[in-house]
Amino acid sequence: EAGVAQSPRYKIIEKRQSVAFWCNPISGHATLYWYQQILGQGPKLLIQFQNNGVVDDSQLPKDRFSAERLKGVDSTLKIQPAKLEDSAVYLCASSLFPRRGTWGEQFFGPGTRLTVL
Amino acid sequence: AQTVTQSQPEMSVQEAETVTLSCTYDTSENNYYLFWYKQPPSRQMILVIRQEAYKQQNATENRFSVNFQKAAKSFSLKISDSQLGDTAMYFCAFMKQSGAGSYQLTFGKGTKLSVIP
Numbered sequence: 001e002a003g004v005a006q007s008p009r010y011k012i013i014e015k016r017q018s019v020a021f022w023c024n025p026i027s028g029h030a031t032l033y034w035y036q037q038i039l040g041q042g043p044k045l046l047i048q049f050q051n052n053g054v055v056d057d058s059q060l061p062k063d064r065f066s067a068e069r070l071k072g073v074d075s076t077l078k079i080q081p082a083k084l085e086d087s088a089v090y091l092c093a094s095s096l097f098p099r100r101g102t103w104g105e106q107f108f109g110p111g112t113r114l115t116v117l
Numbered sequence: 118a119q120t121v122t123q124s125q126p127e128m129s130v131q132e133a134e135t136v137t138l139s140c141t142y143d144t145s146e147n148n149y150y151l152f153w154y155k156q157p158p159s160r161q162m163i164l165v166i167r168q169e170a171y172k173q174q175n176a177t178e179n180r181f182s183v184n185f186q187k188a189a190k191s192f193s194l195k196i197s198d199s200q201l202g203d204t205a206m207y208f209c210a211f212m213k214q215s216g217a218g219s220y221q222l223t224f225g226k227g228t229k230l231s232v233i234p
Binding site: 003031033040041042043044045048056089091093095104105106108109110111113 | 160220
């Protein structure tokens with residue numbers, strides 16, 4: 001079974017430029033997550049999708065970050081314009097549909113390391 | 118809001134020895150899940166072990182076991198017979214359902230474990 005795919009693996013941009021990350025979840029996984037992992041910290045959830053709808057985007061800086069999941073499969077995360085503090089690893093994860101009383105194991109992709117100069 | 122604290126930024130252990138990583142958390146919830154994730158230098162986050170809060174029995178997975186103390190809000194990970202491949206960042210994480218199907222993982226800052234030959 002193929003895992004969560006992300007691209008690119010590395011990206012270097014100047015501040016105020018735009019950047020986009022792509023994620024392809026595990027086939028059949030209805031739930032998709034984007035996390036930001038700043039160096040020396042644990043991942044922080046940015047946004048959670050259920051199929052193509054947003055479930056939780058409370059920690060997404062909406063003035064510069066946007067995300068979409070068209071057709072409930074692939075997802076893109078965009079930053080426009082980027083700031084120095086956006087330098088981080090952006091992790092995508094997916095899980096089966098979590099139901100009350102159960103838990104949905106999240107499977108993580110390899111991440112995209114973003115450096116903003 | 119939930120918080121997860123890992124008080125040991127770095128630890129080392131001799132190969133074949135046993136090591137314990139500490140984690141404490143703060144929540145007012147009664148039903149939740151706790152996890153330990155491993156993140157090797159390649160950055161792919163992998164689930165090591167999980168614990169349901171309603172279960173009194175400590176979870177075990179081969180060489181990995183936890184000591185779950187619900188009243189003390191403590192969740193430590195014990196790695197027995199440490200192997201070189203155990204070298205990685207280890208993250209403690211908390212999860213509960215928070216409205217509208219959101220299953221947010223809250224991570225600690227991680228413990229960097231080095232297994233020494």
